Amino acid sequence: MKQRESLWEAYLKRGFSRRNFLKGCVALTSLMGLGTDMLTKVVEAAETKPLPVVIWIHGHECTGCDESFIRSGAPLASDVVLTNIALEYDHLLSAACGAPFEAHLDETIQKYNGQYILAVEGAVSTKDNGIYCMSGGHTFTHLLQKAAAGAAAIIAYGTCAAYGGIQAAKPNPTGSAGIKMFVGGKPVVNVPGCPPIPEVMTGVVMHVALFGNVPPLDGQGRPKQFYGNRIHDTCYRRPFFDAGMFAETFDDEGAKAGWCLYKLGCRGPETYNSCGNLRWWQGMSYPIQSGAPCIGCSNANFWDEAPFTDRLPKYDKIGDADKIGVGLAAATAVGVAGHAVASIIQRNQRDNLLENENGHGGEH
Ligand code: FSX
Ligand code: SF4
Ligand code: F3S
Numbered sequence: 001m002k003q004r005e006s007l008w009e010a011y012l013k014r015g016f017s018r019r020n021f022l023k024g025c026v027a028l029t030s031l032m033g034l035g036t037d038m039l040t041k042v043v044e045a046a047e048t049k050p051l052p053v054v055i056w057i058h059g060h061e062c063t064g065c066d067e068s069f070i071r072s073g074a075p076l077a078s079d080v081v082l083t084n085i086a087l088e089y090d091h092l093l094s095a096a097c098g099a100p101f102e103a104h105l106d107e108t109i110q111k112y113n114g115q116y117i118l119a120v121e122g123a124v125s126t127k128d129n130g131i132y133c134m135s136g137g138h139t140f141t142h143l144l145q146k147a148a149a150g151a152a153a154i155i156a157y158g159t160c161a162a163y164g165g166i167q168a169a170k171p172n173p174t175g176s177a178g179i180k181m182f183v184g185g186k187p188v189v190n191v192p193g194c195p196p197i198p199e200v201m202t203g204v205v206m207h208v209a210l211f212g213n214v215p216p217l218d219g220q221g222r223p224k225q226f227y228g229n230r231i232h233d234t235c236y237r238r239p240f241f242d243a244g245m246f247a248e249t250f251d252d253e254g255a256k257a258g259w260c261l262y263k264l265g266c267r268g269p270e271t272y273n274s275c276g277n278l279r280w281w282q283g284m285s286y287p288i289q290s291g292a293p294c295i296g297c298s299n300a301n302f303w304d305e306a307p308f309t310d311r312l313p314k315y316d317k318i319g320d321a322d323k324i325g326v327g328l329a330a331a332t333a334v335g336v337a338g339h340a341v342a343s344i345i346q347r348n349q350r351d352n353l354l355e356n357e358n359g360h361g362g363e364h
Contacts (some may be wrong), residue, residue, distance in 0.1 A: 002096065003050060004050035004051055004053070004086060005050065005051060006046065006048055006049055006050060007021075007046040007047075007049075007051060007083070007084060008021055008046055008047040009049075010034060010084075011024070011083065011295055011297060012065050014083060015271075016157065017320035020045070020052035022043065022073070022272045024046075025039065025042050025043045025046050025076060026039065027075060027209075028042060028046070028075075028203075029042045030074075031074075031199055031202060031203040031206065032203045032206060032210075032224025032225070032304075033203065033205045033213065033215070033223070033224075033226070039228075041237040043211060044280065045210035045211065046210060049209060049210055049212075049317075050086075050159045051084065051085055051209070052085050052086065052116070052117050052205060052206075052208065052209035053085075053086045053088055053108065053112045053115060053116040053117070054085045054086065054087050054088065054090075054116065054117045054118075054119055054205065054243045055067030055088055055089045055105065055108060055109070055116055055118050055119070055147055055174065056087065056089065056090040056091065056092075056093070056118075056119040056120075056121070056153075057089070057090075057091055057118070057120055057121070057124030057135070057140075057143060057147060058091040058092060058120075058121045058122050058135075059120065059121065059123055059124055059125065059133050059144065059160070059161070059179075060122045060123040060124070060125050060132070060140070060160060060165075060167040060174065060176050061121050061122030061123065061158060061160045061161075061165065061167075062090065062156075062166070063121075064188065064195040065121045065122075065157055065192065065195040065196060066093070066121065067159040067192075067195065068193075068196065068197070068198050069157075069195075069196065069201060069350075070093075070198075071280070071281060072149070072198035072199060072202060072318045072341060073199075073280075073281055073282030073283070074199060074282055074283075074297070075202060077198065080183070080202050080205075084202070084206065084209075085117075085205060085209070088104065088105075088108040088112075088116070089101070089104060089105045089108055090290075091135065091195035096159045096255075100288070101136075102136040105136075105147075109114070109146065109147060109149075109150050110150075113150040114150055114152060115152055116150065116151055117150060117151065117152060117153055117154075117155065117208055117209070118147050118148060118151035118153070118154045118155070119157050119201070119205070120144065120154060120155065120156055120157065120161045120179050121157050121158050121161055122140075122158070122160045122161055122165075122167075122177075122178060123160040123161065123164045123165055123167045123168055123178060124140060124141055124144060124176065124177055124178070124179055125140060125141070125167065125175060125176050125181050125263075126141065126174075126175040126176070126177060127173070127174050127175030127254075127297060130142070132174040133174070133258065133289060137289075138159060141182060141236075143184050144179060145182055145183070145184070146185055147305045147322065148179075148182070148183035148184055149316040150185060151183075151186055152208070152212075153186070153187050153188075153189065153208045153213075153214055154179070154183055154186050154187065154188045154189070155188075155204055155205065156180070156188055156189065156190045156191065156192075157191050157196060157201055158177050158191070158193065158194060158195060158196055158232075158339070159192040159193060159194040159196075159297060159298060159299075159302070160176075160178075160194070160328065161178060161179050161181075161302070162178050162179075162190040162191070162192040162221075162300070163236075163301065164177045164300070164301075165176045165178050165179050165194060165303070166303050168301075168303075169304055170304055170350055171197065175279045176239075178300075180221075183193075186212050188221055189204050189208075189214050189215070189217065189221060189222075190217075190221040191204060191222070191223070191224060191226075192297075192298040192299070192300075193273060193297055193298040194297035194302070195297075195299070197226070197273070197274055197275065197278050197279075197280065197288075198280075199275065199278055200223070200226045200278070203215075203225075203226070204223055205222070205287075207223075208359045218272075222272070226273070226274045226275060226278075227272045227274070227298070228272070229270060229272065229274070229276075230265070230268060230270065230272055231268035231269075231273055231275055231276055231288070231294045232268040232269040232271075233274075233276075233324075234274075234275075234276030234277050235268055235276050235288060235348065236258075236276065236288075236289070237258060237259065237260045237288060240258070240259040240260040240361065241260040241262055242248050243318075245259045245260060246259055246260050246261075246262055246263040247259045247260065247261055247263065248263055249264075250264060250291070253274070260294040261288060261291075261294075262293075262311070262312075263311055264289070264293045264309055264311075265285040265295075265307070265308050265309040265310050265311055265312070265320040266293035266294050266312075267293070267294045267295055267299070267302070267305075267308075267312060268293070268294040269286065269312065270296065270299070270312065271294055271296040271297075271299055272293065272298065273298045275287070275288070275294070293308065295308040295311070297303070318355075326363075
């Protein structure tokens with residue numbers, strides 16, 4: 001079998017300079033959450049390892065994950081698809097269709113048995129033998145099991161693939177579920193988010209491709225480097241939370257001034273994701289920056305927690321949040337020094353409270 005080209009060879013073929021290649025390696029190293037001490041290893045792997053063969057399939061979902069992915073800014077989605085990976089089959093991005101397309105899938109599965117990365121978007125529909133989600137004349141369950149059997153690693157891209165997502169919301173008429181129980185014990189990396197951040201997907205794919213294993217995962221199968229912090233931990237509105245300054249309605253003066261959205265339902269205190277760091281569209285924005293509270297879109301069952309504008313029930317004891325606000329208003333009146341002291345005390349109290357109430361199984 002002809003050896004597939006490496007990333008370096010792919011760069012050469014497209015006329016890119018060595019300098020461009022090295023810049024790409026630096027970007028990939030950072031994207032994979034690795035330190036600069038790993039740069040030499042990344043360059044070495046990128047020079048020698050064949051481009052990863054990727055099969056990308058879609059079950060029950062809204063295509064928002066791909067809409068996010070094709071807007072990847074660093075690296076550009078086009079560079080990922082055309083240079084960084086060997087994308088052999090993709091329900092959405094492939095130009096081919098019909099019987100030859102399906103035949104190509106079977107050939108790819110056979111030819112690269114045990115070597116390819118399987119990217120899955122969307123939930124599995126299980127009710128009535130899976131007839132509510134069909135692909136190529138077969139149920140998605142059939143396709144997933146067939147493709148998973150020969151995969152080296154599987155990436156569940158999006159909350160639907162990871163946990164079931166909107167399809168699995170009550171009353172879940174199609175019996176939808178995340179993919180994990182249908183992939184025969186293969187390693188699964190969960191990249192939740194509705195949609196997820198595209199650069200996270202690229203980081204995970206390239207980690208598997210260059211190092212031959214999945215990145216370090218947390219207790220929920222999520223890559224630690226991207227899901228190690230709560231939205232709340234990296235939120236630029238956090239000083240307002242700490243200072244007890246909350247928007248009370250979507251159009252009050254607090255909202256206009258960019259104060260904390262906790263009282264408007266923000267799930268940032270219980271949601272793990274990198275939105276505050278990476279953001280979308282080359283770091284331009286993310287929900288909280290556009291004035292919308294985080295709805296916890298990377299959490300399992302987040303749809304069942306609607307209405308999203310309700311304050312988190314389990315943080316209602318932070319009805320203390322009201323007290324923080326009152327206390328801070330007074331502190332502000334007596335001066336900046338008093339304000340700072342009050343903030344520190346309240347922040348400590350609040351951190352203890354959030355720590356005690358955090359229901360994430362202690363994996364963080
Ligand atoms: Fe789900 Fe993705 Fe939300 Fe949509 O493929 S995670 S509904 S953004 O499209 O699966
Ligand atoms: Fe940011 Fe939401 Fe936390 Fe407020 S509650 S600081 S808006 S994440
Ligand atoms: Fe989703 Fe919250 Fe990020 S809604 S996109 S996890 S800020």
